[in-house]
Amino acid sequence: MGLAQRVGVLWVLLTCLATSGSGAAAGTIDLSRLVVExxxxIGLSFPGSQVRYYPYMAKAGVGVxxxxxTWQLIEPERGRFNWRGLDERVGALLALGVQPFLTFESKSDWGTRPETSKVKNGDPIxxxxxxxxxxQVVERYDGDGRDDMPGLKGRVVYYQAANEWESPxxxxxxxxGSGASLIAYVNATHDAVKAADPQAIFVLGGIASFNLDVLLVALDRADFRVQQRWSDTSTTVFDRERIKSPDIKALIDERVMPVLREARYDVADAHLYGPEDRxxxxxxxxxxxxGRPVISxxxxxxxxxxxxxxTPEGHFVAAVHRNLNVLAAGGAFCLWFRLGEDDKTTWGNRFTALYTNDAQPKPGVWAFRLLARLLGPGVVPHPLPSxxxxxxxxxxxxxxxxxQGAAEVQDWAQSGGTPAWCLSDPVRGLLAPMGTDCAGAFIVAGSDVARLLSLDP
Known part of the structure; x- marks a missing residue:
C-alpha cells in the first residue's frame, strides 16, 4: 500500500473515531441537539396558561x-366577555405553528344548573x-375574516365538548343528569360549532382509560383487573365480578351506549393511561x-x-409506544398529558409531563423529537409480532x-446489514450504535435513520 493510500485509510479511521459536538463517539445520535418543526x-394536552412556556412544545416537535x-372565565356575566386569556393562548400556539384543540367546559355560575356545579360539564339552564x-368562540377563531380575533393568523380546526362524560x-x-340530557347537550354543541364553521372537526369528549378497560371486560373483550391508585396506600380496584354487576351494566346500557350511538360528532376520543399494551x-x-375515527x-x-x-427509560419508551399505538390504529394524533410537572393530577400520572417543574427536559422530549423526525408525511406505523x-x-x-421485541429488531438489522442504534442514555438523549450492552434496550434501526436524525437532515 502506497503512502497516499495509507494516509487515506488513516483519515477514514480518524473520521470514524472522531467525536461529535456532544462528546459522544462518532455514530452516536444526540437527540437533545435535534432541531425539529x-x-x-404529535400533540400535547393542557400546556397551561403561561404562554411563555409554549415554545418548549414547538422545540419538542408538538404540532397540536x-x-x-371555560364558559365562566370568558363570559363571567351574561353578555360580558373577556377574550384576553383565550386570545393570547390561541394566538401564541398559531404563531408557533401549533394547531389549537379547544375543549369546551360549560362550567358557569350563572349559566348552568346549581346542582351540576361540581363538574366541569355543567348542564346549561x-x-x-x-x-x-x-x-361566538368558533366564529372568533375560524379565520374567515368575519368577527375574528384581532390579528388571527390561521384557524382552529378541532373543537370538543363533554370531557370524560361517563361519570357524574x-x-x-x-x-x-340523564343520558338523554347529555345527548341533547352534545348535539346542541356540535350543531353550534358546525353552524359557525362547517369545516370544523367536532370531537366527542374522551372516555377515561379506567372506563375503557371496564368496557372491555364488561363486553367480554378482555379479562384483567382494572385499577387506579390514589396514593401509596389507596387504590380503586374493579375485578370481573364488580364489572359484571347490575349497576355497571345499567351505566353502560343507559348512558355509554346511547351517547356513542346517538350523539352527533365526527371523532371519538380515548384517553390512554396505564398499561400501553391495552x-x-x-x-x-x-x-x-x-363507528367513527378515534384519536386520543x-x-x-x-x-x-x-x-x-x-424511570427515565420508561418515560422515553412510553412516549414512543403510546404515540405509535394511536397512529397505528388510524388516529390522527395522541395528545400527551401536560407540559410541566405539578401536583394537579392523579397520583399515578404524576410524572407523565415532558418537562420538570423547573423547565428541564425529561426523556419524553427526546422521544418526541425522534418521532417528529421519523414520522414524515405518509409514514404509517405497523405493529411488529414480538x-x-x-x-x-x-x-x-x-x-x-x-x-422482548428488541431482539427481533436487532436480528432484522444484523441479517440485512441495516444500521441500528440503542438508547444508551435516556437522560441525555443519546442513541449509541448497536453493541453488546443493548440487550432489551430501546432500539431503532433503518438505512435512512441516520439521515433523518442528523443535525442537518
Missing part, C-alpha cells in the same frame, strides 16, 4: 395542543345561551362502538397505577422496539 401527528375553553357562546362524579369533566384493544373497541386527546405514561415506578413497530412510507422502512 412542529409535527401535526389542547386547551380548555338555557341551551340557547350555551350554543350562542359556543358559536368525575372532576375532570363528568355529567350530572391501547390497541381500547382503540378498536371505541372505533367499533362509535389525553395520553401519557409511564403510569404508576399498576405498581410500576417511574412488540415494537415498523414505520412504512415511501422510503426504506425503519423499526423501533424495546423489551
Amino acid at each position: 412542529p409535527n401535526p401527528r 395542543a389542547r386547551i380548555a375553553v 338555557d341551551l340557547g345561551l350555551w350554543t350562542r357562546f359556543v358559536g 362524579t368525575n372532576p375532570s369533566g363528568g355529567w350530572i 391501547d390497541a384493544a381500547r382503540l378498536a373497541l371505541l372505533a367499533e362502538l362509535s 386527546a389525553e395520553c401519557g405514561g409511564p403510569s404508576r397505577d399498576y405498581g410500576d415506578d417511574y 412488540g415494537g413497530f415498523e414505520l412504512r412510507g415511501s422510503g426504506a422502512p425503519a423499526r423501533l422496539a424495546w423489551g
Whole structure:
C-alpha cells in the first residue's frame, strides 16, 4: 500500500473515531441537539396558561395542543366577555405553528344548573345561551375574516365538548343528569360549532382509560383487573365480578351506549393511561362502538397505577409506544398529558409531563423529537409480532422496539446489514450504535435513520 493510500485509510479511521459536538463517539445520535418543526401527528394536552412556556412544545416537535375553553372565565356575566386569556393562548400556539384543540367546559355560575356545579360539564339552564357562546368562540377563531380575533393568523380546526362524560362524579369533566340530557347537550354543541364553521372537526369528549378497560371486560373483550391508585396506600380496584354487576351494566346500557350511538360528532376520543399494551384493544373497541375515527386527546405514561415506578427509560419508551399505538390504529394524533410537572393530577400520572417543574427536559422530549423526525408525511406505523413497530412510507422502512421485541429488531438489522442504534442514555438523549450492552434496550434501526436524525437532515 502506497503512502497516499495509507494516509487515506488513516483519515477514514480518524473520521470514524472522531467525536461529535456532544462528546459522544462518532455514530452516536444526540437527540437533545435535534432541531425539529412542529409535527401535526404529535400533540400535547393542557400546556397551561403561561404562554411563555409554549415554545418548549414547538422545540419538542408538538404540532397540536389542547386547551380548555371555560364558559365562566370568558363570559363571567351574561353578555360580558373577556377574550384576553383565550386570545393570547390561541394566538401564541398559531404563531408557533401549533394547531389549537379547544375543549369546551360549560362550567358557569350563572349559566348552568346549581346542582351540576361540581363538574366541569355543567348542564346549561338555557341551551340557547350555551350554543350562542359556543358559536361566538368558533366564529372568533375560524379565520374567515368575519368577527375574528384581532390579528388571527390561521384557524382552529378541532373543537370538543363533554370531557370524560361517563361519570357524574368525575372532576375532570363528568355529567350530572340523564343520558338523554347529555345527548341533547352534545348535539346542541356540535350543531353550534358546525353552524359557525362547517369545516370544523367536532370531537366527542374522551372516555377515561379506567372506563375503557371496564368496557372491555364488561363486553367480554378482555379479562384483567382494572385499577387506579390514589396514593401509596389507596387504590380503586374493579375485578370481573364488580364489572359484571347490575349497576355497571345499567351505566353502560343507559348512558355509554346511547351517547356513542346517538350523539352527533365526527371523532371519538380515548384517553390512554396505564398499561400501553391495552391501547390497541381500547382503540378498536371505541372505533367499533362509535363507528367513527378515534384519536386520543389525553395520553401519557409511564403510569404508576399498576405498581410500576417511574424511570427515565420508561418515560422515553412510553412516549414512543403510546404515540405509535394511536397512529397505528388510524388516529390522527395522541395528545400527551401536560407540559410541566405539578401536583394537579392523579397520583399515578404524576410524572407523565415532558418537562420538570423547573423547565428541564425529561426523556419524553427526546422521544418526541425522534418521532417528529421519523414520522414524515405518509409514514404509517405497523405493529411488529414480538412488540415494537415498523414505520412504512415511501422510503426504506425503519423499526423501533424495546423489551422482548428488541431482539427481533436487532436480528432484522444484523441479517440485512441495516444500521441500528440503542438508547444508551435516556437522560441525555443519546442513541449509541448497536453493541453488546443493548440487550432489551430501546432500539431503532433503518438505512435512512441516520439521515433523518442528523443535525442537518
